[in-house]
Amino acid sequence: MLFPPDFLTRLEYLSILSKRVFRGQLLAQRRTVQMGSGIEFSDHREYSPGDDFRYLDWNIYARHGDLLLKRFQEEQDLHVYLMLDCSKSMGFGNPAKFDLARQVVAALAYIALADLDRINLMAFSDTIIDEFPLTRGKARILPLMKFLENLEVTGESTSISRGVQGLVHRSGRSGMTVVVSDLFDESGFQTGLDQLRYRRYDGHVVQIHDRKEENPPMLGDVEMVDVETDSNRKVTVTEKNIRQYKKLFQEHQGSVREYCRNYGMGCTQTPSHVPFDDLVMNMMMRAAGHAPAKSGTGG
Amino acid sequence: MSLAVPSALAFALVALPIIVFYILKVRLRQVPVSTNMFWKQIFEEKPPRSIWQKFRHLLSLLVQLLLLGLMVFALADPYFSWQAMKARRIVLVVDNSASMKATDVSPTRFNAAIERAIELADGLRFRDEMAIVLAGSRPDVVLGMSGHIPTLKESLRSIEVSDNPTRLDSAIALGQQLIGDHPNGEVVVLTDGCADIPQNDTLPLGGSAQPGRVRGDTSTDEANADANNEIAKTNEELSEILPARSLSSRPSQREGDIAVGDTKLSWQVFASEASNVGITQFQVRRSLIDMLGYEVLASVKNASDNAIKCRLEITLSDSVVDVIPLELKPGELWSRSLEKTSREGGILSATLTKIRGDADEEVEDEKPTAEDLEKLAQLNQLSSDDFAWAILPEQKVQNVLIVTEGNLFLRKVFEANPLVNVTTVTEMPESFPTDTLVVLHRLVPKVLPPGDVFVVDPIEDCDQWSIGKSIENPIVTEIDTKSDLMTHVRLDNVLLPEARSITFKNDPKILAGTISKEAVYAQINRPSGKCLLLSVDLDKSDLAFRTTFPIMVTNALNWFVESSGELRESSKTGDLVSWPIDSKTFAGGAMILQTPARVETEIAAFHGVKASEMKQNEMTIGPFEQSGVWAIGSQFMTKVAQGKEPVEFVSNIAVNIASERETDLRPTEAMLERSNESTSLSGWFGKPVWYYLIAAAAVLFVAEWLLHQRRVLS
Numbered sequence A: 001m002l003f004p005p006d007f008l009t010r011l012e013y014l015s016i017l018s019k020r021v022f023r024g025q026l027l028a029q030r031r032t033v034q035m036g037s038g039i040e041f042s043d044h045r046e047y048s049p050g051d052d053f054r055y056l057d058w059n060i061y062a063r064h065g066d067l068l069l070k071r072f073q074e075e076q077d078l079h080v081y082l083m084l085d086c087s088k089s090m091g092f093g094n095p096a097k098f099d100l101a102r103q104v105v106a107a108l109a110y111i112a113l114a115d116l117d118r119i120n121l122m123a124f125s126d127t128i129i130d131e132f133p134l135t136r137g138k139a140r141i142l143p144l145m146k147f148l149e150n151l152e153v154t155g156e157s158t159s160i161s162r163g164v165q166g167l168v169h170r171s172g173r174s175g176m177t178v179v180v181s182d183l184f185d186e187s188g189f190q191t192g193l194d195q196l197r198y199r200r201y202d203g204h205v206v207q208i209h210d211r212k213e214e215n216p217p218m219l220g221d222v223e224m225v226d227v228e229t230d231s232n233r234k235v236t237v238t239e240k241n242i243r244q245y246k247k248l249f250q251e252h253q254g255s256v257r258e259y260c261r262n263y264g265m266g267c268t269q270t271p272s273h274v275p276f277d278d279l280v281m282n283m284m285m286r287a288a289g290h291a292p293a294k295s296g297t298g299g
Numbered sequence B: 001m002s003l004a005v006p007s008a009l010a011f012a013l014v015a016l017p018i019i020v021f022y023i024l025k026v027r028l029r030q031v032p033v034s035t036n037m038f039w040k041q042i043f044e045e046k047p048p049r050s051i052w053q054k055f056r057h058l059l060s061l062l063v064q065l066l067l068l069g070l071m072v073f074a075l076a077d078p079y080f081s082w083q084a085m086k087a088r089r090i091v092l093v094v095d096n097s098a099s100m101k102a103t104d105v106s107p108t109r110f111n112a113a114i115e116r117a118i119e120l121a122d123g124l125r126f127r128d129e130m131a132i133v134l135a136g137s138r139p140d141v142v143l144g145m146s147g148h149i150p151t152l153k154e155s156l157r158s159i160e161v162s163d164n165p166t167r168l169d170s171a172i173a174l175g176q177q178l179i180g181d182h183p184n185g186e187v188v189v190l191t192d193g194c195a196d197i198p199q200n201d202t203l204p205l206g207g208s209a210q211p212g213r214v215r216g217d218t219s220t221d222e223a224n225a226d227a228n229n230e231i232a233k234t235n236e237e238l239s240e241i242l243p244a245r246s247l248s249s250r251p252s253q254r255e256g257d258i259a260v261g262d263t264k265l266s267w268q269v270f271a272s273e274a275s276n277v278g279i280t281q282f283q284v285r286r287s288l289i290d291m292l293g294y295e296v297l298a299s300v301k302n303a304s305d306n307a308i309k310c311r312l313e314i315t316l317s318d319s320v321v322d323v324i325p326l327e328l329k330p331g332e333l334w335s336r337s338l339e340k341t342s343r344e345g346g347i348l349s350a351t352l353t354k355i356r357g358d359a360d361e362e363v364e365d366e367k368p369t370a371e372d373l374e375k376l377a378q379l380n381q382l383s384s385d386d387f388a389w390a391i392l393p394e395q396k397v398q399n400v401l402i403v404t405e406g407n408l409f410l411r412k413v414f415e416a417n418p419l420v421n422v423t424t425v426t427e428m429p430e431s432f433p434t435d436t437l438v439v440l441h442r443l444v445p446k447v448l449p450p451g452d453v454f455v456v457d458p459i460e461d462c463d464q465w466s467i468g469k470s471i472e473n474p475i476v477t478e479i480d481t482k483s484d485l486m487t488h489v490r491l492d493n494v495l496l497p498e499a500r501s502i503t504f505k506n507d508p509k510i511l512a513g514t515i516s517k518e519a520v521y522a523q524i525n526r527p528s529g530k531c532l533l534l535s536v537d538l539d540k541s542d543l544a545f546r547t548t549f550p551i552m553v554t555n556a557l558n559w560f561v562e563s564s565g566e567l568r569e570s571s572k573t574g575d576l577v578s579w580p581i582d583s584k585t586f587a588g589g590a591m592i593l594q595t596p597a598r599v600e601t602e603i604a605a606f607h608g609v610k611a612s613e614m615k616q617n618e619m620t621i622g623p624f625e626q627s628g629v630w631a632i633g634s635q636f637m638t639k640v641a642q643g644k645e646p647v648e649f650v651s652n653i654a655v656n657i658a659s660e661r662e663t664d665l666r667p668t669e670a671m672l673e674r675s676n677e678s679t680s681l682s683g684w685f686g687k688p689v690w691y692y693l694i695a696a697a698a699v700l701f702v703a704e705w706l707l708h709q710r711r712v713l714s
Helices: A007-020 A056-065 A097-114 A138-150 A160-170 A189-198 A239-262 A274-286 B004-022 B037-045 B052-073 B083-085 B109-122 B148-156 B167-180 B220-239 B370-379 B408-415 B543-560 B668-676 B689-713
Strands: A033-034 A040-046 A067-074 A079-085 A119-122 A128-136 A178-181 A202-209 A220-226 A234-238 A266-271 B027-035 B089-096 B129-135 B141-145 B185-192 B259-260 B263-269 B276-286 B291-305 B307-315 B321-326 B333-341 B346-357 B387-392 B399-405 B420-425 B436-441 B453-454 B465-472 B474-481 B496-505 B509-514 B521-524 B530-532 B577-580 B590-594 B600-605 B616-623 B628-635 B647-655
Touching: A033 B089, A040 A189, A079 A097, A079 A160, A097 A119, A097 A138, A097 A178, A097 A202, A119 A138, A119 A160, A128 A160, A160 A178, A160 A189, A178 A189, A189 A202, A189 A239, A202 A239, A202 A274, A234 A239, A234 B037, A234 B185, A239 A266, A239 B037, A266 A274, B004 B052, B004 B346, B004 B521, B027 B276, B052 B689, B089 B109, B089 B167, B109 B129, B109 B148, B109 B185, B129 B148, B129 B167, B129 B628, B141 B148, B141 B167, B167 B185, B167 B263, B185 B321, B263 B668, B276 B346, B276 B387, B291 B307, B291 B321, B291 B346, B291 B387, B321 B333, B346 B370, B346 B647, B387 B628, B399 B408, B399 B543, B408 B420, B408 B436, B408 B543, B577 B647, B600 B616
Parallel strands: A079 A119, A079 A178, A178 A202, A202 A266, A220 B027, B089 B129, B089 B185, B185 B263, B399 B420, B399 B436, B436 B453, B453 B530
Antiparallel strands: A033 A067, A040 A067, A119 A128, A220 A234, B129 B141, B259 B263, B276 B291, B291 B333, B307 B321, B307 B346, B346 B387, B387 B647, B465 B496, B474 B509, B509 B521, B521 B530, B577 B616, B590 B600, B590 B628, B628 B647
């Protein structure tokens, strides 16, 4: 069962815990800082023709003769965009990575909704598959969970960039974006995440992998079946190949961590057998600057 | 080439599933992977670099098919026509004599010979046959002709070394008989060469070998029926497998081999110029001058090229009797006769101790170091002949009651024997004690007392005889020389002063009689006890008779106690011994023989047979294959549940190696010259074809395993 009967109880527990841990540092408690028609002064900029005269700083013009426009900080509610990878590779493993991904998405959505933030859920694989529109209020968690339950792994490949493109096109403004995926994007996960950066989305990556992906239990003559493309590949797997695979896998994981660290994105890497609440708790502890509560996550 | 089991080729059908499995190998085990992005890098970055990698699966199939082919061919048991034509019949003659225990060849000569014999057995080809003959005291067929190598090897491993002397002639002859007129026969003798090499023309080629390893070998004893049946069975088997022997001679097949008759004879000698010192003789006998004394004859031989010092320690029932220091020159045989005295008797044992080189000093009361033991092992390569035993029976004191009116000569004759306790009375007693020899001189009761009675010069009638007239100057003309009572007694043509004519009521056994058939000395048969009668008047006897009479009394005393007075000599290993069967001891029970290693064997059974019904007086025991003290005992069944009572041992037999040839471990030059390692069994290519096929299959198996490993482990 994806969402057991006590799932909501555990979500509530996480929500309360998050408020104690962050004390207003997370999500809706931390407002977006945008320039606009707020009342709190931010800075000046030079006047350009067509600017509203009401915002000209006449005092400065009087003293120095320079036309400068006053800028004010506008406070808005945080928009949390959750991007869930629904490619077939997410259905791999026991338990399937997709199960943990949906549970994590539900947990983060609940915490955000409880903090009066707006959430938007995008299900993608090689393109946007489905969308849970921007919504607000704790009461929306049940429709969201139903939405998640109805989701299935589909698509022939994983394309984060297409998913991000869909998000960008649909969302009216930037916000915090959590990408939950295995990041097995043959075109490269960096392309999609770059687009998030360029659009000034505050990004966080939750990368899920299965133990069999980390240590593939195969040796000898086998026929590999790619669960995404259903393509076969007859190979003889030697111990040397296994060693090479492990090396490549670890390099891939390392490249994800390296990318997130370089561009200030949050990163959580976890095997699929970790309980979702432990994982979310660990994410929050990291965000709050505490030491990680459990191994298996990073970022 | 032919196939012994062509039907085994049907196993070639196993190739079909192999090929099917190879084809099905295209449908490999499916393993789902979440992404191919890593595997692509691995497999596409390193494409097959050579044709070898492309074809290694096909090569694997070919190797598997070849492996199967070899195994199927091996199961079909192929053989060449020349193998069938030249099938060999080989007899291994294994020497297990005492000298084979020597340690100059590691671990021992015998073990080295057995290992070599096993190697030879391994070299048998298809249709070859091999038999194993043991060159013991009597040749023994350990295993008849067989081509089954495991059975041959098991039989070889079951052979034990003995203390027997080396007797190769009869074993070789038996081997030749087993081979018969087979064109490719060969007798391979595995020995240490410590024997005289048998001459071709003196071998008992046509003689019938007696396979005699059965102890308690008797011809008539019912109890030994099983043993005799075994002998008969063995002889029947031999007669079945021994074809009529062709005596045509044929030149030897190879230089260095000996052709005996038409059979090739080859030698495998396991020996070196080993040093040894040993006891070659140890016998004991009664002293001729002392009734309580005995003489020991001991011989020690230094069978080495070095001077040796040692001690000969003689003990009697663990009490030291004598210690003789010996300094033996190279090859010296030392012999000495020793006079000792003992009434109690016991087991007399001789041991060589403190064996050392001529230049080495004797170290007293110190534990020998490893270096000392190494030196000792070099000087004395065989320890079995450092010990010898002899049996000295106890001499019992005999009670004698002399009833005489007074004859000092008669009394002194008995009193002169230290083993006699003499009581003299002048009047006839009313009753006679038991366990006492009653000597009646002149006076005789109406009825002879029960038990042992020795009557001298009776003057009255009794229940056994009537006294007749006196005989003047009788001449003894008839002597029973076979009787123990007349040992060392010579009365032929002796003129006696006076005797009496006796009329016996039962026919006696006359030991000495006159020309007129009158009994002078007679053994009277009566159920109540033993009785001897001497009718000579002692008072009138002359010097000749007075010299003889003490000897007659000594013989009579021994006869009454059922002892001949002579010691039983120590036997040699491999000998057979005639043993008297004492009806009192063994009637109703079983005769048990105990080896020096305390292993008991029933050699005769007289269950349900009464003493009076026992017809057999003597049986042959042996051959004794181990030196030491063997024991003979009796065992009776208990009345409850047919169990057996503990064995009661009544006699001992001392068995010694006592052989100069066995002590001398140096092989004869003639034997060494004729020794050759190259028998027809030697060589790698003596094995059957299937052996090589299996070996090749094993190689291919390893190759396939490596191919598989190369695929998996890279």
